[in-house]
Amino acid sequence: MTNARKLEPDIPISRVTLPEASIQRVARVLESGHLAQGAEVAELESRAAAMAGTEYAIAVSNGTVSLELALRALGLPEQGEVVTSAFTFAGTINAILNAGMRVRFADIEDDFLVSERSVAAALTAETVAVIPVHLYGLACNMTELTNLAISHQLHLIEDAAQAHGAQWLGRPVGSFEIGSFSLYATKNLTSGEGGLLTTNDPEVAQRIRVLRNQGMRSRYEFEAVGTNARMTDLQAAVAIPQFDQLEVIIASRRANAASLTARLQGLPGIVCPARGDDPGHVFHQYTVRVTKDAPIDRNQLLDALKVQGVTAGVYYPRPVFDYEVYRSHPRVMVGECPNAERASIEVLSLPVHPTLTANDLDRIAGAVRTIVESRC
Numbered sequence: 001m002t003n004a005r006k007l008e009p010d011i012p013i014s015r016v017t018l019p020e021a022s023i024q025r026v027a028r029v030l031e032s033g034h035l036a037q038g039a040e041v042a043e044l045e046s047r048a049a050a051m052a053g054t055e056y057a058i059a060v061s062n063g064t065v066s067l068e069l070a071l072r073a074l075g076l077p078e079q080g081e082v083v084t085s086a087f088t089f090a091g092t093i094n095a096i097l098n099a100g101m102r103v104r105f106a107d108i109e110d111d112f113l114v115s116e117r118s119v120a121a122a123l124t125a126e127t128v129a130v131i132p133v134h135l136y137g138l139a140c141n142m143t144e145l146t147n148l149a150i151s152h153q154l155h156l157i158e159d160a161a162q163a164h165g166a167q168w169l170g171r172p173v174g175s176f177e178i179g180s181f182s183l184y185a186t187k188n189l190t191s192g193e194g195g196l197l198t199t200n201d202p203e204v205a206q207r208i209r210v211l212r213n214q215g216m217r218s219r220y221e222f223e224a225v226g227t228n229a230r231m232t233d234l235q236a237a238v239a240i241p242q243f244d245q246l247e248v249i250i251a252s253r254r255a256n257a258a259s260l261t262a263r264l265q266g267l268p269g270i271v272c273p274a275r276g277d278d279p280g281h282v283f284h285q286y287t288v289r290v291t292k293d294a295p296i297d298r299n300q301l302l303d304a305l306k307v308q309g310v311t312a313g314v315y316y317p318r319p320v321f322d323y324e325v326y327r328s329h330p331r332v333m334v335g336e337c338p339n340a341e342r343a344s345i346e347v348l349s350l351p352v353h354p355t356l357t358a359n360d361l362d363r364i365a366g367a368v369r370t371i372v373e374s375r376c
């Protein structure tokens with residue numbers, strides 16, 4: 001087996017493949033000499049608004065800054081608390097802290113997402129906003145979270161960094177109050193670095209535009225302490241042609257996920273993604289649990305897959321607050337999140353990206369099966 005597979009290259013956990021149109025578009029921008037925010041960014045924004053089904057979209061420099069600007073644009077009290085998922089990328093919590101706010105954590109459910117129940121348990125009298133995270137490309141229950149937000153007068157900012165084109169009951173993520181997307185290189189849609197905000201609120205959209213550009217509404221009319229969070233036309237040109245492919249990319253990720261689930265189901269201790277058949281899931285990651293019923297633990301499986309040429313990932317190895325820098329931070333309120341703790345030990349993401357071939361899928365599922373069954 002080792003000899004046979006040496007002929008085949010390792011299967012990466014993600015692979016950036018740009019359409020030819022992106023390359024041509026970037027070349028045109030380079031030739032035009034207009035590199036900073038301009039017509040390309042404006043076009044990107046109209047494509048993003050169409051994707052999220054919102055009136056407005058604002059492009060910014062990355063998906064962490066986009067969350068921070070969403071909070072700032074709402075004009076929330078400085079000591080107000082924001083509730084977010086205990087199981088997310090550090091960008092979510094950094095954005096909250098950089099906006100000067102306090103953060104508290106809601107635990108996750110079996111689908112790796114916060115729920116009405118877990119968010120409600122984390123609310124205090126100081127809570128002013130909730131940032132649900134559509135982790136791995138799966139939408140949170142936005143019906144319940146919207147009702148909770150309304151009944152407690154909370155703002156809702158969706159962290160849709162991993163969920164371009166995902167839907168909750170047919171409605172696009174990012175359309176509920178404010179949506180925040182990342183265009184980082186490994187996300188389902190990319191500009192290398194970049195972020196997008198989506199909303200139907202014209203005042204919020206305008207405030208984000210002002211904050212993005214040094215607090216300036218028109219030239220040298222400063223009305224807020226802003227920042228430079230602009231995107232360049234070069235980056236927008238990379239991303240725009242990918243909107244034409246988004247449906248195909250999503251369909252391919254879903255098909256790959258279904259194929260993996262069909263082959264992995266029933267393996268002892270390996271739990272395929274909850275809500276894996278949700279039609280709104282865009283499978284930024286395909287994440288299984290390696291539970292205590294498996295004959296091997298998650299880290300051993302990760303290493304054994306590597307030997308077989310399959311690169312898996314761990315998103316994330318700890319609950320987001322479980323670092324000294326956050327545990328000792330005066331504005332980080334750490335509570336019990338047993339489901340996030342367990343997930344951090346059990347999760348393993350397998351390659352699911354659109355460039356996988358049928359042979360790649362055979363190799364991925366085959367490697368997991370062989371490793372697990374050989375230890376039973």
Ligand SMILES: *Cc1c(COP(=O)(O)O)cnc(C)c1O
Pocket residue numbers: 062063064065088089091092133159161162182183184193194195
């Ligand atoms: C990628 C990501 C971010 C941050 O986006 P950047 O563009 O890398 O700053 C925030 N939240 C989640 C859940 C992410 O996956």
